[in-house]
Amino acid sequence: AANLKEVDLDAYKDIWVFAEQRDGRLMNVSKELLGEGRRLAEAMGGDTKVYAVLMGDAVENLVQTCAAYGADGVYLAEETHLSHYTTDGYAKVFTEMIEGYKPEIVLYGATHIGRDLAPRVAARLNTGLTADCTRLDVSVAAYKAYAEKYTTLDTSTLDATSQDRTLLQTRPAFGGNLMATIVCPKTRPQMATVRPGVMQQCEKDMTRKASVIRIEPALCETDIRTEVIEVVKQAKAMVSLSDAEIIVSGGRGLGTEEGFKLMETFAAKVGGTVGASRAAVDAGWIDHVHQVGQTGTTVKPKVYFACGISGAIQHLAGMQDSDLVIAINRDPEAPIFEVADFSIVGDLYKIIPQLIESWDDIMYTA
Amino acid sequence: MKIVVCIKQVPDTNEVKLDPKTGTLIRDGVPSIINPDDKAGLEAALRLKDEFGAHITVITMGxxxxxxxxxxxxxxxxxxxxxxxxxxxxxxxxxxTSTTIASALKKLEYDLVITGRQAIDGDTAQVGPQIAEHLSLPQISYVSKFDHKGDHAIVKRTFEDGFQTIKVKYPCLITALAELNEARYMSVAGVVDANRSLEIETWTFSDIDAAPEKMGLKGSPTKVKKSFTKGVKQAGKVVEGTPKEVATALVDKLQEKFII
Ligand SMILES: Cc1cc2nc3c(=O)[nH]c(=O)nc-3n(C[C@H](O)[C@H](O)[C@H](O)COP(=O)(O)OP(=O)(O)OC[C@H]3O[C@@H](n4cnc5c(N)ncnc54)[C@H](O)[C@@H]3O)c2cc1C
Ligand SMILES: Cc1cc2nc3c(=O)[nH]c(=O)nc-3n(C[C@H](O)[C@H](O)[C@H](O)COP(=O)(O)OP(=O)(O)OC[C@H]3O[C@@H](n4cnc5c(N)ncnc54)[C@H](O)[C@@H]3O)c2cc1C
Known part of the structure; x- marks a missing residue:
């Protein structure tokens, strides 16, 4: 590998999105990244284009999906060795494409696949990679406005008129305690993994067209040094926390597995989805797919009910962007109350049944 | 079998608190621990040693x-x-970081390199795969089960929606999930030994073959341009009263916001 040397930045253009598919279905995060790519491309101006990079075996049918969610073009790499995700196969094909076509920005979903592939590709290309971003900016003015509104950052040194189009990659670290904005000034591409559920998809438009650039990947058996001998999909109840408008989450304060029965009744009443803290998941009361937080799902519903949840930083990391947070906790000092818009101090086993009851009253009299 | 385990010392982020007034991190008195995923990786190595015999080298940069x-x-x-x-x-x-650690690893012998999936402070999950790339090793990340089978291993690699069982020949690198196992405690004899007679080998730049411009700040393509904390949110409304009064107040509020 070459030294970290300055590259000709102007040789790189356009935004690429790793269009992650599993079993022939495009991951939601890839749709979100195509949407984010469009917004960045507009802010960058010029003729910046958004490309999806689609790899797999017989995945051409997803080209139209990529177009519908915002891709101007699709690099399509189909090969039998790409049918299952392997680090070796995907990293080789993707790196060669980047070296050949020189994108300015490459975005990956921060999934178990994206976080395996992206660092390997970055190391091979000797470029930087920012992990698990929750915000991307190419406009200093937009970044400044965000920082002023939502953070403690001293923005006096930020020049809102700057024409600098460096990618400003903002991410949480220290378990969500600290935010950092990272740049990659001297090497290209600028690459980031982005947390699922954070960026906005574009309105799906099946009439949009994308150009197709076919890649003929040169892969052989010996390129791939791992052998997938079994693929198991865990048939889990479909829980779509990231799309839910109302979430009712329960924590260790529920006391028993039975507590989740109450949560289900409550959720059914308010039209919500059941979430959970990690303590409740670790206790075995509910499956991990329900977990909200740093190591669970990031959610931003209209209403988030935190019931018997103390509000550990790792939990807050996954829900503090909810429009309205309602916390029920019997400890008036619980940290969850610091982020709650509505704080109810009391026993959830008294409050929630009452809420369920009042809900009906109000709904029928309204 | 020769195993190298990479561990990172991290602040226990569970204990890191925010100062609600200034929005800054309170790091005083926060204990340092071995990163949880790395401890599971070390435990996996120790179990291989117990069962099959292995020599374990543990390395940390810091x-x-x-x-x-x-x-x-x-x-x-x-x-x-x-x-x-x-x-x-x-x-x-x-x-x-990965360039430096990989340069040190080139001075060691290994059949298996184990890192944690992710450090709880930097939180990137990038160092393991990048070490593998520098050493041209096959990598398997997110490992939740590891079985040694002579010249190869059978590992369980987890995904959000399931897992793969993967066969990989040595030498290889895996990144361990904390779920891999329950790490053991230090042995009493080990603690006594560590305090009394353990000589920790210290390697500096001159002990590894690598170009200085590829290490540290100079060798880093990314820079932290700004770091900050999220703004301190205004405390919300506290509702008091009987459960019934509370419930009614809340439903009113939701209606006012056109949520229901
Ligand atoms: C690396 C790492 C990642 C993590 N990721 C996550 C994550 O993704 N998501 C997550 O949630 N956590 C995560 N955690 C764990 C987190 O630190 C906390 O341990 C966890 O969130 C605590 O869950 P809890 O609030 O349910 O439990 P507790 O902290 O035990 O809180 C229970 C609360 O219930 C209240 N209570 C008890 N009884 C009642 C009652 N009858 N009525 C009302 N209130 C009652 C108590 O006052 C208390 O505040 C992570 C930790 C680490 C180290
Ligand atoms: C706020 C903040 C944000 C950052 N964001 C980024 C970023 O987006 N991109 C980036 O490239 N750098 C970033 N960094 C720098 C990064 O944290 C350091 O390079 C760090 O040394 C390694 O990354 P990590 O802690 O994320 O480790 P991870 O990659 O999460 O660690 C994975 C495993 O690698 C091994 N390992 C990691 N570090 C060591 C070590 N020092 N010694 C031995 N083994 C080790 C351990 O087994 C560990 O479990 C950031 C730093 C800060 C302070």
Whole structure:
């Protein structure tokens, strides 16, 4: 590998999105990244284009999906060795494409696949990679406005008129305690993994067209040094926390597995989805797919009910962007109350049944 | 079998609190621990040693106080511990960190390299795969089960929606999930030994073959441009009263916001 040397930045253009598919279905995060790519491309101006990079075996049918969610073009790499995700196969094909076509920005979903592939590709290309971003900016003015509104950052040194189009990659670290904005000034591409559920998809438009650039990947058996001998999909109840408008989450304060029965009744009443803290998941009361937080799902519903949840930083990391947070906790000092818009101090086993009851009253009299 | 385990000393982020007034991190008195995923990786190595016999080297890059993490690893059962420490290494992003660690690994023998999936402070999950790339090793990340089978291993690689069972020949690198196992405690004899007679090998820049411009801040393509905390949110409304009054007030509020 070459030294970290300055590259000709102007040789790189356009935004690429790793269009992650599993079993022939495009991951939601890839749709979100195509949407984010469009917004960045507009802010960058010029003729910046958004490309999806689609790899797999017989995945051409997803080209139209990529177009519908915002891709101007699709690099399509189909090969039998790409049918299952392997680090070796995907990293080789993707790196060669980047070296050949020189994108300015490459975005990956921060999934178990994206976080395996992206660092390997970055190391091979000797470029930087920012992990698990929750915000991307190419406009200093937009970044400044965000920082002023939502953070403690001293923005006096930020020049809102700057024409600098460096990618400003903002991410949480220290378990969500600290935010950092990272740049990659001297090497290209600028690459980031982005947390699922954070960026906005574009309105799906099946009439949009994308150009197709076919890649003929040169892969052989010996390129791939791992052998997938079994693929198991865990048939889990479909829980779509990231799309839910109302979430009712329960924590260790529920006391028993039975507590989740109450949560289900409550959720059914308010039209919500059941979430959970990690303590409740670790206790075995509910499956991990329900977990909200740093190591669970990031959610931003209209209403988030935190019931018997103390509000550990790792939990807050996954829900503090909810429009309205309602916390029920019997400890008036619980940290969850610091982020709650509505704080109810009391026993959830008294409050929630009452809420369920009042809900009906109000709904029928309204 | 020769195993190298990479561990990182991290602040226990569970204990890191925010100052609600200033929005800054309170780091005083926050204990340093071995990163949880790395501890599971070390435990996996120790189990291989117990069952099949193995020589385990534990390596960490960090400031001199990272010795404490190495003492703990030794007291748990590691055979050799190495501290990589030098000013030149400081300020590294993941690319420079992995370059430095990989350069040290080139001086060692290994069939298996184990890292944690992710460190709880930097939180990137990038260093493991990047070490694998520098050493041209096959990598398997997110490992939740590891079975040694002679010249190869059978591992369980988890995904959000399931898992793969993967066969991989040695040498290879895996990144361990904390779920892999329950790490053992230090043995009493190990602790005594670590305190009395353990000589921690300290390697500096001159002990590894690598270009200085590829390490530390200089060798890092990414820079932290700004760091800050989220704004302090205004405390919300506290509702009091009987459960019935509380419920009614809340439903009113939701209606007012056109949520229901
Ligand atoms: C690396 C890492 C990642 C993590 N990721 C996550 C994550 O993704 N998501 C997550 O949630 N956590 C995560 N955690 C764990 C987190 O630190 C906390 O341990 C966890 O969130 C605590 O869950 P809890 O609030 O349910 O439990 P507790 O902290 O035990 O809180 C229970 C609360 O219930 C209240 N209570 C008890 N009884 C009642 C009652 N009858 N009525 C009302 N209130 C009652 C108590 O006052 C208390 O505040 C992570 C930790 C680490 C180290
Ligand atoms: C706020 C903040 C944000 C950052 N964001 C980025 C970023 O987006 N991109 C980037 O490239 N750098 C970033 N960095 C720098 C990064 O944290 C350091 O390079 C760090 O040394 C390694 O990354 P990590 O902690 O994320 O480790 P991870 O990659 O999460 O660690 C994975 C495993 O690698 C091994 N390992 C990691 N570090 C060491 C070590 N020192 N010694 C031995 N083994 C080790 C351990 O087994 C560990 O479990 C950031 C730093 C800060 C302070």
């Amino acid at each position: 400031p001199p106080q990272a010795k404490i993490a190495l003492q703990e690893a030794y007291a748990m059962g590691a055979d050799r511990v190495i501290l990589l420490t030098d000013r030149v290494f400081a300020g590294a992003d993941t690319l420079a």
